[in-house]
Amino acid sequence: LDRGDAERLRELLGALHPADVADLMGFLSADAREELVPHLDPETLAEILSELDTEIREEVLEHVPSATLAKAIGEMESDDAADVVDDLEADKRAQVLAAMPEVERATIEASLAYKDETAGRLMQREVVAAPQFWTVGQAIDHFRREVDDLPELFFDIYVVDPSYKPVGAVPVSQLLRSKRDVPLAQIMEQVTEIPVDMDQEEVAYIFDKYHLISAPVVEPGGRLVGQITVDDIVGVIQEEGEEDILALAGVSDAGRDADVLGMVRSRLPWLLLNTVTAAIAASVIGAFEGEIEKLAILAALMPVVASLGGNAGTQTLAVAVRALASRELSAINAIRTVSREMVVGLANGAALAALTGGVIYALFGDLRLTLAFGAALMINMFVAALAGAAIPLALDRMGRDPAVSSVVFVTFVTDFTGFFAFLGLAALILL
Amino acid sequence: LDRGDAERLRELLGALHPADVADLMGFLSADAREELVPHLDPETLAEILSELDTEIREEVLEHVPSATLAKAIGEMESDDAADVVDDLEADKRAQVLAAMPEVERATIEASLAYKDETAGRLMQREVVAAPQFWTVGQAIDHFRREVDDLPELFFDIYVVDPSYKPVGAVPVSQLLRSKRDVPLAQIMEQVTEIPVDMDQEEVAYIFDKYHLISAPVVEPGGRLVGQITVDDIVGVIQEEGEEDILALAGVSDAGRDADVLGMVRSRLPWLLLNTVTAAIAASVIGAFEGEIEKLAILAALMPVVASLGGNAGTQTLAVAVRALASRELSAINAIRTVSREMVVGLANGAALAALTGGVIYALFGDLRLTLAFGAALMINMFVAALAGAAIPLALDRMGRDPAVSSVVFVTFVTDFTGFFAFLGLAALILL
Numbered sequence: 001l002d003r004g005d006a007e008r009l010r011e012l013l014g015a016l017h018p019a020d021v022a023d024l025m026g027f028l029s030a031d032a033r034e035e036l037v038p039h040l041d042p043e044t045l046a047e048i049l050s051e052l053d054t055e056i057r058e059e060v061l062e063h064v065p066s067a068t069l070a071k072a073i074g075e076m077e078s079d080d081a082a083d084v085v086d087d088l089e090a091d092k093r094a095q096v097l098a099a100m101p102e103v104e105r106a107t108i109e110a111s112l113a114y115k116d117e118t119a120g121r122l123m124q125r126e127v128v129a130a131p132q133f134w135t136v137g138q139a140i141d142h143f144r145r146e147v148d149d150l151p152e153l154f155f156d157i158y159v160v161d162p163s164y165k166p167v168g169a170v171p172v173s174q175l176l177r178s179k180r181d182v183p184l185a186q187i188m189e190q191v192t193e194i195p196v197d198m199d200q201e202e203v204a205y206i207f208d209k210y211h212l213i214s215a216p217v218v219e220p221g222g223r224l225v226g227q228i229t230v231d232d233i234v235g236v237i238q239e240e241g242e243e244d245i246l247a248l249a250g251v252s253d254a255g256r257d258a259d260v261l262g263m264v265r266s267r268l269p270w271l272l273l274n275t276v277t278a279a280i281a282a283s284v285i286g287a288f289e290g291e292i293e294k295l296a297i298l299a300a301l302m303p304v305v306a307s308l309g310g311n312a313g314t315q316t317l318a319v320a321v322r323a324l325a326s327r328e329l330s331a332i333n334a335i336r337t338v339s340r341e342m343v344v345g346l347a348n349g350a351a352l353a354a355l356t357g358g359v360i361y362a363l364f365g366d367l368r369l370t371l372a373f374g375a376a377l378m379i380n381m382f383v384a385a386l387a388g389a390a391i392p393l394a395l396d397r398m399g400r401d402p403a404v405s406s407v408v409f410v411t412f413v414t415d416f417t418g419f420f421a422f423l424g425l426a427a428l429i430l431l
Numbered sequence: 432l433d434r435g436d437a438e439r440l441r442e443l444l445g446a447l448h449p450a451d452v453a454d455l456m457g458f459l460s461a462d463a464r465e466e467l468v469p470h471l472d473p474e475t476l477a478e479i480l481s482e483l484d485t486e487i488r489e490e491v492l493e494h495v496p497s498a499t500l501a502k503a504i505g506e507m508e509s510d511d512a513a514d515v516v517d518d519l520e521a522d523k524r525a526q527v528l529a530a531m532p533e534v535e536r537a538t539i540e541a542s543l544a545y546k547d548e549t550a551g552r553l554m555q556r557e558v559v560a561a562p563q564f565w566t567v568g569q570a571i572d573h574f575r576r577e578v579d580d581l582p583e584l585f586f587d588i589y590v591v592d593p594s595y596k597p598v599g600a601v602p603v604s605q606l607l608r609s610k611r612d613v614p615l616a617q618i619m620e621q622v623t624e625i626p627v628d629m630d631q632e633e634v635a636y637i638f639d640k641y642h643l644i645s646a647p648v649v650e651p652g653g654r655l656v657g658q659i660t661v662d663d664i665v666g667v668i669q670e671e672g673e674e675d676i677l678a679l680a681g682v683s684d685a686g687r688d689a690d691v692l693g694m695v696r697s698r699l700p701w702l703l704l705n706t707v708t709a710a711i712a713a714s715v716i717g718a719f720e721g722e723i724e725k726l727a728i729l730a731a732l733m734p735v736v737a738s739l740g741g742n743a744g745t746q747t748l749a750v751a752v753r754a755l756a757s758r759e760l761s762a763i764n765a766i767r768t769v770s771r772e773m774v775v776g777l778a779n780g781a782a783l784a785a786l787t788g789g790v791i792y793a794l795f796g797d798l799r800l801t802l803a804f805g806a807a808l809m810i811n812m813f814v815a816a817l818a819g820a821a822i823p824l825a826l827d828r829m830g831r832d833p834a835v836s837s838v839v840f841v842t843f844v845t846d847f848t849g850f851f852a853f854l855g856l857a858a859l860i861l862l
Contacts, residue, residue, distance in 0.1 A: 017621075017641060019640045019641055019642075027763065053759065140607060143607050143608050144607075144608060144609070144610060147608050150604070150608055151604075153602055153604055153605075153644070154604045155586060155603075155604070155644070171584055172586075172603040172604050172607060173581070173582075173584055173585045173586070173603050174584075175607065176571060176574050176575075176603060176606065176607065177574050177575060177578050177581055178575070179575060190448075207665065208665050208666065208669060209450045210448060210450055211450075211662040211665075212662075213584070213586070213644070213661070213662065230644070230661050230662065230665065231642040231643075231644065231661065233665065234638065234639050234642075234661065234664065234665060234668060235639065237665060237668050237669060237672070238639060238668060238672070238757065240672075241668070241669070241671075241672025241673070241675070241676075242672075242753045242756075242757065244672070244676060245672075245675060245676055245679065245749050245752065245753050246749050246750065246753060248676065248679075248749065249745045249746050249748065249749030249750075250742060250745070250746055251746045251749055251750060260771060260774050260775055260778070263771070263772075263775045264775055264778050264779055264782075267743070267746050267775070267779060268779055268782060270742070270746070271739060271742060271743060271746075271779055271783060272783075272786075274738060274739055274742045275735070275739060275783060275786070275787060277738075278734065278735040278738040278739060279735065279787075279790075281734060281735075281738070282731045282732060282734060282735050283731070285730055285731035285734065286728070286731040289727040289728065289730075289731065290727075292723065292727040292730045293724055293727045296720040296721075296723040296724045296730075297717070297720065298730075299716055299720075299723045299727075299729075299730035299733075300713045300714070300716035300717040300720065301713060302730075302734075303709065303712060303713060303716065303734060303737070303846065303850075304706070304709040304710065304712075304713050306734070307705060307708075307709040307712070307842070307846065308702060308705055308706060308709060310842075311681060311701070311702060311705045311838075311839065311842075312698070312702060314680045314681070314838065315680050315681055315682045315698050315701070315702075317680065318676050318677050318679065318680030318682055319677065319680075319682060321676065322673045322676050322677060325673075326669065326673065328484065332458065340691060340694070341694075343691050344691055344694045344695055344698070347691070347695050348695055348698060348699055348702055351695075351699060352702060352703075352706060355703075355706065356706060356710075359710075407742075407745065408742065411738070411741075411742075415734065415738065419734075
């Protein structure tokens, strides 16, 4: 199919949704993709590019001639266009930009000037704005006349004052249900303005909280410069949730679509940190070498205390990170949350201590060993709850991401406490 | 402020966005809330109820008289209304439903008949539909006449055939830019139909993939019964991301907004499972008691092997769970992914073995101990990569949630392997 019948291929691809074409390209071998790419016209390319996975997109971009690419990028919305240009290698980027009309080039360069993961990078510059004094009829007539200047899809019309500051928004459906002679100023709703340098996570929070479909983006002076629509936000929320999962486990963001070398680089740093924390925990055990030589069963039981504490700490940690991300947890209810976690930690600790203590007594018939184990377990469960709740809260307070590698820190605390409490108590009670 | 000046209070609340009022209510004490609630009129209540946190909402619902509540629910969109009714206790629910007009009651009962977390529960029944033969002008005139029957906001007009099956959709902005005499059939776009029993995670995936703003929901026969809008999807994506984080850490969903007892109940089961796995790992150590008595340093080093393996396994696991959730990982590329993970595991294992081996040799000057440690570490890192990638893939293949408590299983595998490989090798080489 790939070879020969280019016309037929184009027809087939045209019938599919761009997202499905992008999926298909993912299943093809690299060679087949290389053959397919020259057959794509700029319009199709424009639709597919923003749907491709980063890895495949970079490969495809390499094989498209600069002139075709310049045309394709010209067809895209400004936020997607900036993304693609950002992905190009330096010399190809210069070629593509040179092949574009002056205005489009300026728009893309302006988008790229905003920092990554801010509202400025997320927004599209195409907006629909109308002056305050227009009526519904005037607005509709204007849109019918200026069809080519409108974004392909839009959901709100921003009503602006003479200095182009947004003063309100009219949802398109509201425009549709109103009579022609109603002034826009009368049916407009309050707008939530997004500053151009706001972090994308904050933008997503605002969209979620106020159920926004689109929002105007303004410069520091208050001038309307673009809009963010909810479909871009869906991607951001997806991304932030994924980042939290990876960060909790200690995987740096860099390694997401990377090759083996990139994967090693994204994980090794946290493993090295873990080596240090594990060595410190091991030194605790080392300090009790004499006790272990006398009673080797201690060596078998101490990982149980550490493991249960680690698991309980991770549970609390996950709940705290989630609550921080959804802003259910803040400085106001932090003390209540932490103390509730500590109660839960003690309750779970008591339940597990009773159960495991019973088993240990049945196996070894040693009351003092049972006592040392049960007490150490309760201490560790309590500390686990405290660490699991306090570490992310402290990181958040310091303005850092509460998810980043918290698991490494929490399990360090529970390993250290588990080994120290159990071996220390055993040394005191037993020997 | 709360006492006395009810008129002024109502005015103040009216000026705020319902989401902000809901936030404010969260900051009030339970007593203050109880006093505030009777002052809210049904309209305000309708707007606030769907914004409140579950815990607070249940409390507020208790204090609202059934008649007021019935009116408030009547003002809400059908999906939010069903949610609220679902939260009521049995006898209050009966009272509220009895106080509602026949039609509204039937709608809510129909919504509640769909399973939780399906498209049917997510959708609102209010849709805007138009027959195929209408023109743009006819549609706009119809909307202006039937203002009261329209949903408050809508983004697409579904074009339906005589049996009320959707055949296309016209975005509202498209309607606005078209001339009055253009037939809807000419400007309509393909629709992605959502079956009423589709799981909400699947619905969210489709919305994200095709960048949908709204989609028609159809009955098994194909008849249009409602629509889902993207603002509902934003909530679903948030929720699913949170569920993954909690599930990975072994927290059952039930414990999210719960009291201390609920929290214990949501975490204890996984801790009990962890007790069993930890006991099995401990029995491995127990089998080598003789060796540990002879060389207590083994007891200090074995947790390092286990901990590094556990961490590496968790990293791989997080990447795999994320990739499965975003459908980047499937049966097609599973083998490639797993083998790539194993290469990364070996590479990281070699790097860490070289580093820690060097330190151990410097500290103890024992080449055989160093060898046993390094080899065990490499084995465990390799097994960690395999388990971290294979366990979620296997769970997914069996149709189960790949996130649920995978961490407990993976750390069990790495603890077991770490202890067994290190102590076993030490016994062979050293003693």
